[in-house]
Amino acid sequence: MIQIYDTTLRDGSQRTDISFSVDDKLNIARRLDDLGVAFIEGGWPGSNPKDAEFFRRAAKMEWRHAKIVAFGMTCAAEKRAHEDENIRALLDAQTPYCAVVGKSSLLHVHEVIRTTPQNNLRMIEESVAYLVQNGRKVIYDAEHFFDGYKEDANYALQTLEAALRGGAETLVLCDTNGGTLPWEVGEIVRTVRKHFPAAQLGIHAHNDSECAVANSLVAVREGCIQVQGTINGYGERCGNANLCSIIPDLELKMGLKALPEGHLAKLTELSHYVAEVANLAPDEHLPYVGRAAFAHKGGIHVAAMRRTSRSYQHIDPELVGNRSRVVVSELSGRGNLLSKAEEYGLNLDEQFDVSSALKDLKGLEAQGFSFEAAEASVVMMLRRRQPDYQPPFELIDFTASVEHRQGRGMIAEATVKVRVNGEVIHTAADGNGPVNALDRALRKALRPFYPEIDHFHLKDYKVRILDGNHGTMATTRVLIDTSNGVSQWSTVGASTNIIEASWLALADSVEYGLWELSRRKTHEG
């Protein structure tokens, strides 16, 4: 079993743009415990009042799987461990484990903490020993270990010896600046193992040369039994080793246990949860847990996936709690449309001309539509081509006008003429802008037939100019997200006229919402 040591709440919060509240930290810690990691590093109690409060509150909580760890540094160069306030704060945190970071590199000894190599060894041994004497288990983080080893291997090894003499349970080799490459990590860990065959080793890698995950895996192959990292790879500068990749790599590729049985499937949800609490958009392209990790866009890929899911997926996404997705775009083949139709429960019969639908779709993409994020527009496009389809309404005309009148400011008005069940309805409405006026006029026309339309709410309205060098003549793409409180859908329109682009997205949105509703009624009824 590999020990997963999560430092999202300490090193993760050293990422720019992250500032967790105490409640945020406790909530994340709860979820990490639920995932089943072995250690949760909650913060640095000697750093700030929030971290100290985290430990006060965490001490009163029950943890099922994880040990809570308080982090701090060795005593100051001019102090003894028992008189150092940071060491005191570590004891006050009342955690079963403390992580102590110390210097392995002579550059840091001479130029950063400005002491002698001998005094640094004293600081390490004495700090670890004092915590151990006070009933704590100590994980020793050898900061800049790989750089220090390259400067002076003998001294770097002496720092580990000092930590072991002090009673450290685990020696964690840190690639603090993230510049070490996997084969260097492999070689150095192998040498450390030879020097300390009985010691428990760990790895803490940063991602500055994009090797943090690879370095962690290599270190495990060379005998490290603890892997430190963060959820989504959050961390100082370019981040820490991403546990959302490392854990499945260990379990699914290397055949090692890292979590309790069956818990791996909780990983995707946890990754999104932590992103949400951190107030960061989830990175869709993260391996294993990203929304795009198993999204298939190229027509060739989707065609193959329809025959065997192993063709373009390295694992079954459900193992990590993720799922496969098919995306429709100008790069689609017939398979993409067929898959999307199946996903939305459309039965395309043998007469259905998929190739012609695909050709039209590609033509629209060339005009500026983008269907990738507007699946409801794809569904409507397919549904309208089915012979049994009865549209809930047909547009005859619309007008939209905007005026500026002295003393009255801006005025927007729209009229809509639609046919519903053979009846022509002609309505007018004003609004705070032309799209709002059109929306209101359309709702007014449809409400008597479809009162449910009042539950459709616009959630997002995104406008993008596609060819900026055409100035105000540019093609505009409008993407609309709509919700009825139960489900949410997205539609697209594109035109050189922003009102037309908006109308196309709006009309698709209303039509899809009504179609989905009638389909649900049919299923329920």
Ligand SMILES: CC(=O)SCCNC(=O)CCNC(=O)[C@H](O)C(C)(C)COP(=O)(O)OP(=O)(O)OC[C@H]1O[C@@H](n2cnc3c(N)ncnc32)[C@H](O)[C@@H]1OP(=O)(O)O
């Ligand atoms: C590799 C890592 O990620 S380690 C974690 C880094 N995280 C953080 O720094 C976040 C939390 N840090 C803090 O809140 C503050 O920096 C504190 C409370 C720890 C210290 O604050 P201050 O006392 O104002 O010191 P400041 O941060 O300016 O300088 C660091 C001091 O620690 C000393 N120091 C640095 N590393 C060590 C070490 N391993 N052992 C002992 N002393 C050390 C430095 O020499 C310096 O002391 P000096 O100015 O007396 O020489």
Ligand SMILES: CC(=O)C(=O)O
């Ligand atoms: C301990 C730590 O955070 C580092 O060396 O990067």
